[in-house]
Amino acid sequence: MNEATRAAxxxxxxxxxxxxxxxxxxxxxxxxxxxxxFPASDAVVSLVSEASADDVDRAVTAxxxxxxxPWGRMSVPDRVALLRRLVxxxxxxxxxxxxxxxxxxxKPASLASHIxxxxxxANFAVFADQITTIGTETFEMPTPDGAGALNYALRMPRGVxxxxxxxxLPLLLMTWKVAPALACGNAVVxxxxxxxxxxxxxxxxxxxxxxxxxxxxxVVHGFGPGSAGEFLTTHPGVDAITFTGETxxxxxxxxxxxxxxxPVSLELGGKNPALVFDDADLExxxxxxxxxxxxxxxxxxxxxxRVYVQxxxxxxxxxxxxxxxxxxxxxxxxxxxxxxxxxxxxxxxRKVLSYYEKAKAEGATVLAGGGAPTVEGxxxxxxxxxxxxxxxxxxxxxxxxxxxGPCAHLTPFDTExxxxxxxxxxxxxxxxxxxxxxxxxxxxxxxxxxxxxxxVNCWFLRDLRTAFGGSKASGIGREGGVHSxxxxxxxxxxxxxx
Ligand code: NAD
Ligand code: 6OD
Numbered sequence: 001m002n003e004a005t006r007a008a009x010x011x012x013x014x015x016x017x018x019x020x021x022x023x024x025x026x027x028x029x030x031x032x033x034x035x036x037x038f039p040a041s042d043a044v045v046s047l048v049s050e051a052s053a054d055d056v057d058r059a060v061t062a063x064x065x066x067x068x069x070p071w072g073r074m075s076v077p078d079r080v081a082l083l084r085r086l087v088x089x090x091x092x093x094x095x096x097x098x099x100x101x102x103x104x105x106x107k108p109a110s111l112a113s114h115i116x117x118x119x120x121x122a123n124f125a126v127f128a129d130q131i132t133t134i135g136t137e138t139f140e141m142p143t144p145d146g147a148g149a150l151n152y153a154l155r156m157p158r159g160v161x162x163x164x165x166x167x168x169l170p171l172l173l174m175t176w177k178v179a180p181a182l183a184c185g186n187a188v189v190x191x192x193x194x195x196x197x198x199x200x201x202x203x204x205x206x207x208x209x210x211x212x213x214x215x216x217x218x219v220v221h222g223f224g225p226g227s228a229g230e231f232l233t234t235h236p237g238v239d240a241i242t243f244t245g246e247t248x249x250x251x252x253x254x255x256x257x258x259x260x261x262x263p264v265s266l267e268l269g270g271k272n273p274a275l276v277f278d279d280a281d282l283e284x285x286x287x288x289x290x291x292x293x294x295x296x297x298x299x300x301x302x303x304x305x306r307v308y309v310q311x312x313x314x315x316x317x318x319x320x321x322x323x324x325x326x327x328x329x330x331x332x333x334x335x336x337x338x339x340x341x342x343x344x345x346x347x348x349x350r351k352v353l354s355y356y357e358k359a360k361a362e363g364a365t366v367l368a369g370g371g372a373p374t375v376e377g378x379x380x381x382x383x384x385x386x387x388x389x390x391x392x393x394x395x396x397x398x399x400x401x402x403x404x405g406p407c408a409h410l411t412p413f414d415t416e417x418x419x420x421x422x423x424x425x426x427x428x429x430x431x432x433x434x435x436x437x438x439x440x441x442x443x444x445x446x447x448x449x450x451x452x453x454x455x456v457n458c459w460f461l462r463d464l465r466t467a468f469g470g471s472k473a474s475g476i477g478r479e480g481g482v483h484s485x486x487x488x489x490x491x492x493x494x495x496x497x498x
Contacts, residue, residue: 015044015045015046015047016045016046016047017046017047017048017049018036018046018047018048018049018197018198018201018221019049019201019221020049020051020055020059020218020219020220020221021200021201021204021207021217021218021219022055022058022059022062022218022219022220023058023059023062023065023214023215023218024062024207024208024213024214024215025214026201026204027049027055028049029049029050029051029052029055029220029221029222030051030052030054030055031049031050031051031052031055031222031227031228032050033047033048033049033050034047034048034050034194035047035048036048036103036104036195036197036198037345038103038106039105039106039341039342039343039344039345039381039382040106040332040333040341040342040375040378040381040382041378041380041381042346042380042381042382043380045103045104046103046197046198048194048197048221049221050221050222050223050227050228051220051221051222051227051228051231052231053231055220055228056189056220056228056231056232056235057231057235057237059189059218059219059220059232060160060189060218060232060235060237060238061237062187062214062215062218063160063187063188063189063215063216063218063237064159064160064187064215064237065215066187066213066214066215066216067157067159067160067186067187069213069215070213071185071187071212071213071215071216072185074185076131076132076185077132079131079182079183079185080128080131080132080183082210082211082212083124083125083127083128083179083182083183084124084125084128085210085211086121086124086206086207086210086212087121087122087124087125087128088210089206089209089210090117090120090121090124090203090206091121093202093205093206094113094117096202097117097120097171097199097202098112098113098116098117099334100198100199100202101116101117101170101171101196101198101199102333102334103198104167104170104195104196104197104198104199105167105168105170105195105196105341105344106333106341106342106343106344106381106382107296107297107333107341108333108338108339108340108341109333109334109335109336109338110336110338110339111295111296111341115169115172116169116170116171116172117171119169119171119172119175119176120171120172120174120175120199120203122464123172123175123176123178123179123180123464124175124179124182126179126464126465127179127180127182127183127484128179128183130180130183130465130481130482130484130485131180131183131184131485134481134482134485136152136153136154136155136491137151137152137153137491138150138151138152138153139151139152143497143498147497147498148498149495149496149497149498150495150496150498151493151494151495151496152493152494152496153491153492153493153494154491154492154493154494155184155485155489155490155491156185156489156490156491156492157184157185157186157488157489157490158184158186158239158240158263158488158489158490159186159187159239159240160186160187160188160189160237160238160239161177161181161186161187161188161189161238161239161240161241161242161488162188162189162191162232162233162235162238162240162241162242163177163178163181163188163189163190163191163241163242163243164191164229164232164233164241164242164243164244164245164253165177165190165191165192165193165200165244165245166193166244166245166246166301167193167194167195167196167344168296168299168300168301168344168404169296169300170192170193170196170198170199170200171199171200171203173244174190174192174199174200174203175203176244176479177242177244177265177479178190178203178217180479180484180485180487180488181242181488182212182216182217183485183488184485184488184489185489186488187215187216187217187218188216188217188218189218189219189220189232189238190217190218190219190220191219191220191221191222191228191229191232192219192221193245194221194222194223195344195345196344197221200219201219201221203217203219204217204219220232224249224252225252230256233253233256233257234256234259236259236260238262239262240262240263240264240265240487240488241253241256241257241262241263241264241265242264242265242479242487243264243265243266243267244266244267244268244301245267245268245269246268246269246402247268247269247428247473247474250266250268250475253266254266254476263487264476264477265469265475265476265477265479265487266475266476266477267301267468267469267470267474267475267479268301268430268470268473268474268475269301269402269404269428269430269473269474270301270302270402270428270429270430270431270470270474271305271306271400271401271402271426271428272292272302272303272304272305272306272428272430272431272432272433272451273304273306273307273308273422273423273426273432273449274289274292274304274306274307274308274432274433274434274435275308275419275420275423275432275433275434275435275436275445275449276289276307276308276309276310276313276317276435276436277310277416277419277434277435277436277438277441278310278311278312278313279436279437279438280313280435280436280437280457281435281437281457282313282316282317282320284435284457285317285435285457286317286320286321286324288433288435288457288458288459289304289307289317289321289324289408289433289435289459290321290324290325291459291460292304292433292459292460293305293307293321293325293386293388293406293407293408294324294325294328294340294386294406295460296341297340297341297342297343297384297405297406298352298386298403298404298405298406298407299343299344299348299404299405300460301430301431302430302431302453302459302460303404304408304433304459305402305403305407305408305409306399306408306409306411306422306423306426307321307408307409307410307411308410308411308412308413308419308422308423309410309411309412309413310412310413310414310419311412311413311414314410314412317410318367318388318390318410319367321367321368321388321408321410322367322368322388323368324386325367325368325369325385325386325387325388325406326368326369326386328340328386330373330375330378330383331375331376331377331378332377332378340386340406342378342381342382342383342384343382343383343384343405344382345382346382348382348404348405349372349382349383349384351403351404351405352384352403352404352405352407353371353372353384355397355398355401355403355405355407356369356370356371356384356387356407358396358397358398359387359389359392359396359398359409362392362396362398363391363392364389364390364391364392364396364398364409365389365390365391366387366388366389367388367389367390368385368386368387368388369384369385369386369387369388369406369407370385370387370389371384371385372384372385373385384405384406385406386406386407387405387406387407387408388407388408388409388410389407389408389409389410390409390410390411392409392411394411394422394425396409399411400426402428416441416444416445419445420445420448420449423449424448424449424450426472427472427473428470428472428473428474429450429451429452429470429471429472429473429474430451430452430453430470430471430474430475431451431452431453431454431455432446432449432451432453432454432455433454433455433456433458433459434446434449434454434455434456434457435456435457436456436457437457442456442457450471450472451470451471451474452467452468452469452470452471452474452475452478453468453469464480464481465480465481465482466480466481467479467480467481467483468480468483469483
């Protein structure tokens with residue numbers, strides 16, 4: 001038990017415990033016990049058991065054992081049937097997943113019930129389909145004796161996959177990795193974010209309910225360096241690592257994966273631009289921009305923090321986006337009327353507010369927000385106001401750094417070339433949105449922006465069969481559809497002389 005928890009004494013004695021899930025069993029970890037807080041009120045909602053290095057080793061061993069048990073021998077149709085039962089299992093316990101996600105993140109029920117939990121189930125459905133519909137390659141070849149040869153590829157699971165996850169869309173982003181990994185016949189050890197341990201743990205119950213063999217899905221709790229994250233990513237028994245999180249953490253994980261030359265898939269940070277041209281449908285643009293800047297309190301890796309607007313409509317767009325920012329309702333995340341939740345933690349609130357202060361100090365014009373609201377009944381929550389700035393140079397840290405808050409800086413541009421150059425002026429390259437009614441311009445710009453994902457006249461519209469991932473410092477590799485299957489399997493070629 002850590003000092004903070006010890007100090008809380010009997011007040012914490014009756015709190016729910018979040019355990020590790022290893023080999024199909026919920027187990028107390030050998031590390032500390034740490035507190036999980038409700039971001040809207042700062043109340044401790046559960047105590048989480050940190051996995052020790054030995055626990056992580058047990059989880060990796062359980063996963064390895066599962067690969068040589070019934071799971072490793074299971075036919076694809078039987079595996080797919082289990083994945084479909086997972087879809088039903090999550091759906092049957094929808095309200096529990098929803099409550100757990102809201103307690104961990106503080107995100108509004110209106111958001112989590114439409115995005116996080118349905119996508120948690122949908123990820124399993126999509127990859128159950130993918131594994132049955134995507135084949136491998138065959139090549140016939142001539143041979144000098146005229147008999148010929150036939151090459152075909154076998155799609156083999158990679159083995160034990162380490163899955164390290166962030167806190168912003170916990171169930172969605174975790175199952176985005178776990179679903180294809182299991183569809184491909186791997187076993188996984190998941191390390192959820194220390195901020196959001198609950199839905200990964202609840203999924204362990206569903207795994208048992210639907211009959212996923214023990215050891216196929218394991219969860220170890222804890223932090224990054226010196227804790228479960230590092231123990232998992234440096235464990236030699238892990239065959240591949242898939243990670244979503246900050247770029248700097250991705251660098252550490254890539255270094256860890258280099259030992260043993262293990263494949264990595266990295267979905268990392270961004271400082272995403274939007275390009276608004278003067279022929280855009282303004283009503284739809286503001287609606288889309290509002291979501292991309294402020295949804296989930298701006299804590300979406302694909303969210304927009306830099307908005308480039310063609311000069312003729314700059315003032316109208318800036319004022320309309322500011323009005324949108326002022327229109328959110330803070331409050332009880334469980335209430336359907338709440339549209340804006342808190343940030344994830346006191347530490348993250350401090351980070352976001354430090355950028356709000358920096359913007360003021362650097363002379364930004366603050367069109368909306370700029371501070372922390374007082375929310376009645378939730379005065380201790382980690383709230384920040386949706387914020388819109390103009391007037392800063394492109395070199396300002398407010399314009400260059402990923403803030404990961406509900407905020408955007410707007411800059412005017414004159415020509416298409418200038419707008420694209422401004423959008424590309426970033427070490428990141430995750431997502432862009434382009435707003436115009438000129439489709440030729442949209443296609444031209446989409447080809448020139450340096451981003452893994454470009455949306456035209458929309459944002460976060462997802463077809464899970466498409467390639468998903470970042471350019472430049474926003475990641476390496478692509479997941480989604482066949483690309484996930486490429487990462488979670490290894491093709492082995494067989495050449496048969498006929
Ligand atoms: P983070 O990098 O701080 O943590 C992510 C996970 O890594 C956590 O589970 C953490 O415990 C673990 N971790 C930290 N250091 C580690 C280490 N040295 N070794 C092993 N594990 C370690 O990220 P976060 O704050 O949880 O999430 C926010 C970030 O994630 C933002 O930068 C955001 O852009 C990014 N993100 C990217 C995508 C994407 O698809 N590209 C999606 C969501 C979030
Ligand atoms: O939709 C997805 O599959 C996905 N990976 C979204 C990432 C959102 C980032 O916060």
